[in-house]
Amino acid sequence: MKQEKINAEVISVKPDKVKISVEKLEDFKIAEEDLKVGSYLQISDDNDIILIAIIESFSIDLIEVKKEDEKGSLYYDLERKYIIEASPIGIIEDNKFIRGGDTLSIPPKRVQPAELDYIKKIFENSVDEKVKFCFSKLSGNKDVNVPVNGNLFFNKHLAIVGASGSGKSHTIAKILQNAARIKNEDVKGLNNSHIILFDIHSEYKAAFSEANILDVSNFVLPYWLLNADELEEFFLESGDRNNYNQASVLRKIITENKKIKNPGKQNIYFDSPLYFDIDEVLNCLVNLKNETINSKSPDKIMIIDESYSLDNGKTNVDSGIMLSEEKKIEKFFEKVYEFHPTKNQNITKGNYADGTLDKFISRFERKIKDNRLKFIFGKEAKEITFADTLKNLLSYIEKKQSNITLIDLSGVPFEVLSVTVSLISRLLFEYGYYYKKHHQEIKTPLLLVYEEAHKYAPKSDLSRYRSSTVAIERIAKEGRKYGVTLAIVSQRPSEISETIFSQCNNFIAMRLTNPDDQNYVKRLLPDTLEGVTGMLPSLRCGEAILIGDSVIMPSVIQIDRCEDEPSSNDVKYIECWKRSWMEVNFDDITDIWES
Ligand SMILES: Nc1ncnc2c1ncn2[C@@H]1O[C@H](COP(=O)(O)OP(=O)(O)O)[C@@H](O)[C@H]1O
Ligand SMILES: [Mg+2]
Structure with missing residues (x-):
């Protein structure tokens, strides 16, 4: 009978490990299934509880045994014992599998490779039919x-x-x-x-x-849905020491442009998922970089063909257009302006003309005109x-x-x-x-x-x-x-x-x-x-x-x-x-x- 051939005993039980000693590995089998690391064992006690464990390792112990030869003299021989270590994973009680659990009474009575029917049942009954999702079989047994x-x-x-x-x-x-x-x-x-x-x-x-x-x-994938971090990752050179400056300009202008383009909306922030015009933002950046201002009255911006004029070579320092910061930015969105060149004491460079924006702007322009980024900045992204x-x-x-x-x-x-x-x-x-x-x-x-x-x-x-x-x-x-x-x-x-x-x-x-x-x-x-x-x-x-x-x-x-x-x-x-x-x-x- 198959059961009698199973010649194994549990030699140690710990909550997370069971050790089994097997005399003849070839007999420790059920229905010719090969045992491997990953196969399941069933270990039972007197109370009809069955512990299921998964095989983790095999090793061989060589044991010295005293033997008697035909003439009655003693000699030592080496015998092999197979040691299987397995991890308990759950118990079967009243035909139901419960994960975990350590209610096996000691010492366990029997150990054998888990019967296929058991394993099949465990897996089949493990999940309610309505939520069952299946994409694999047991590697050791493709029927399961x-x-x-x-x-x-x-x-x-x-x-x-x-x-x-x-x-x-x-x-x-x-x-x-x-x-x-x-x-x-x-x-x-x-x-x-x-x-x-x-x-x-x-x-x-x-x-x-x-x-x-x-x-x-x-x-x-419209650029105007990019949030603050993404926009900064896109346009700012990491590690550039002017980074902070550039980030704050970008933040300010984009928020302003969003406000202009979405007049009905309240509470508009830099991050709001609202449309803005990237070309207008570029205009504004270029203007900020190039702007010149009236030295005595820095709110006056010296745009050529605006109210500023030159009179017989004399500079009219009171001229220039006076704009609040928001109004200025709004105007700067419209197009790229030309500014009067700087002049000693009368006309000086604007706040952003210190070179901190130069590299940033060329990077910005390169990005939004990059053909490979059409999916972000192209015409469709605006529409x-x-x-x-x-x-x-x-x-x-x-x-x-x-x-x-x-x-x-x-x-x-x-x-x-x-x-x-x-x-x-x-x-x-x-x-x-x-x-x-x-x-x-x-x-x-x-x-x-x-x-x-x-x-x-x-x-x-x-x-x-x-x-x-x-x-x-x-x-x-x-x-x-x-x-x-x-x-x-x-x-x-x-x-x-x-x-x-x-x-x-x-x-x-x-x-x-x-x-x-x-x-x-x-x-x-x-x-x-x-x-x-x-x-x-x-x-x-x-x-x-x-x-x-x-x-x-x-x-x-x-x-x-x-x-x-x-x-x-x-x-x-x-x-x-x-x-x-x-x-x-x-x-x-x-x-x-x-x-
Ligand atoms: N379930 C599977 N059974 C048998 N062979 C597979 C299975 N999945 C993948 N393979 C084989 O393994 C190879 C690599 O698969 P692949 O999915 O491209 O691997 P990866 O994405 O990990 O690089 C393929 O040649 C494929 O035919
Ligand atoms: Mg792959």
């Missing part, structure tokens, strides 16, 4: 589906980590494909899932043919409304509604990537906030997926990444309250802002080879499963450790294959190189390059 509680899975932030090539992109594709397709039976047409995917390498188009795809050629901007991002566009918005960031110049991601993230977070404020409840919860998150939410304090890190950290901390959840995907988890990672509750940890990353992930994982996390470097493609509130117990899983696959970054070198020589049209390439 591993469902998660979809509400807990999407309600709490998710981290997917793994070295390049471990299967992160395919995992994302699988999860999102399933998420976009869930619907109640009575739903005809589109369901109500809302997913926004930041695609940095342009690899997901292939996986989501029905997604609304936004890239720099067709999406509009689009606030609501339409949101509709685009959330794919609420008529006849183009979609569950997934794919934001292809591959064409966004590196130096503005952070600001772009920040603006979009912030708008989506604030949409969640104001939606809830208006409706008092959340009916259109969002999932924001950040591929290669270490690229825009790094740990470093570099100001170049400040705004996107701040925006994503804010969602990590507060997003849940407003139905905005993050999925952070990264091959360098140890380089991501800790604030963001520490807020993640569900982890899909795939193969990780870098020791820093392994240690970092081990430290973050909520369960202390040393042995299982030790598997990180040896997981196969698509294999992962799934840990978190949404899953009944920590599991080593194999992610199901996705239907349409993301396009891999792997270049088929050998196949390419084996072909005959290919001509290249260099003019076409340089044309795109230059434009």
